[in-house]
Amino acid sequence: MRVDSDFGTRDEKGHWKPPYPAGFSPLFSSPVRIGRTLKWLLGWGGYILPMYLFYAALAWLTYTYFQPPIESFAPLEPSSVGYMLVRNLILALVIYGFYHLVLYTWKLHGRDRKFHPAWQQKGKKFLFNNQVADNMFYTLVSGVPMWTAYEVLYFWLVARGVVPGLSFQERPVLFAVILLVIPMWRETHFYFAHRLLHWKPLLRLVHSVHHRNPNPGPWSGMSMHPIEHVLYFSQLLIHLVVPAHPIHLLYNSQITALSPARGHIGFEGPLFDGFWPTGDYYHYLHHKHVSCNYGTGLIPWDRWLGTFFDGEGTHRTK
Numbered sequence: 001m002r003v004d005s006d007f008g009t010r011d012e013k014g015h016w017k018p019p020y021p022a023g024f025s026p027l028f029s030s031p032v033r034i035g036r037t038l039k040w041l042l043g044w045g046g047y048i049l050p051m052y053l054f055y056a057a058l059a060w061l062t063y064t065y066f067q068p069p070i071e072s073f074a075p076l077e078p079s080s081v082g083y084m085l086v087r088n089l090i091l092a093l094v095i096y097g098f099y100h101l102v103l104y105t106w107k108l109h110g111r112d113r114k115f116h117p118a119w120q121q122k123g124k125k126f127l128f129n130n131q132v133a134d135n136m137f138y139t140l141v142s143g144v145p146m147w148t149a150y151e152v153l154y155f156w157l158v159a160r161g162v163v164p165g166l167s168f169q170e171r172p173v174l175f176a177v178i179l180l181v182i183p184m185w186r187e188t189h190f191y192f193a194h195r196l197l198h199w200k201p202l203l204r205l206v207h208s209v210h211h212r213n214p215n216p217g218p219w220s221g222m223s224m225h226p227i228e229h230v231l232y233f234s235q236l237l238i239h240l241v242v243p244a245h246p247i248h249l250l251y252n253s254q255i256t257a258l259s260p261a262r263g264h265i266g267f268e269g270p271l272f273d274g275f276w277p278t279g280d281y282y283h284y285l286h287h288k289h290v291s292c293n294y295g296t297g298l299i300p301w302d303r304w305l306g307t308f309f310d311g312e313g314t315h316r317t318k
């Protein structure tokens, strides 16, 4: 089993931190850094490769081979809904399960670069007294059906002809630009929805389910109260008003549903000697300190709105 490399430091309680502060993509850096931005955009572990290319391919595959025909949504056939639900359950089990098996069951990366000293935990605050079972329950019983419901709503409205469409053959450049912009929209919505969830009554009643996990693991990613799932996926409604192709909807919904596995692995990436760009120090700091870093490292909403903590020094809880 691997042990800690000499990269980063562990404090006396065993919490690990990387030797650099959390930060943002160069997209909005000032002054503009063209070389760095291009490397971030096109390089391995940057914006497109491998993650968003993977999700674009997955959306295309899903739409081409695993999406019920549009005629089966008006009138709505229960078998189409059931098919999509099972499809999404399988996707969630494969993606979340893969991360969990590699890092927490087989422990193939050992403890190297793991932020929190403990593995996944047990305790009364969790359903079934078990963090992994708790997190899997909220993900599979609430998260996946809510994700599917938004997708079904979209295809039901497409079948009724009330959603503006976009053809790849007619507008290929716009098609690609929308793929690039969707994560920016998604993460902007995430910042503001997340700040709303930190309003004390909502934090106590709803968002506390997600914050049971100061030591997150992959399954913590979509472990949320059902009300939070409604809010979290609501950014998909943009596709009902802004022209898009069903592939855009699937790309966005699959990123929203599946990428939190990567964002909550509890390790700082890249892992396996740089081969696997994954992990999210920025969001780990949110789980650790709670009142900072409501957004992501893509667009610096936290910096612009004064809620950013880079992990250096001491965080003052507000």
Ligand SMILES: [Zn+2]
Pocket (backbone or CB within 6 Å): 210, 220, 221, 264, 283, 287
């Ligand atoms: Zn989280």
Ligand SMILES: [Zn+2]
Pocket (backbone or CB within 6 Å): 194, 198, 207, 211, 286, 290
């Ligand atoms: Zn939060």
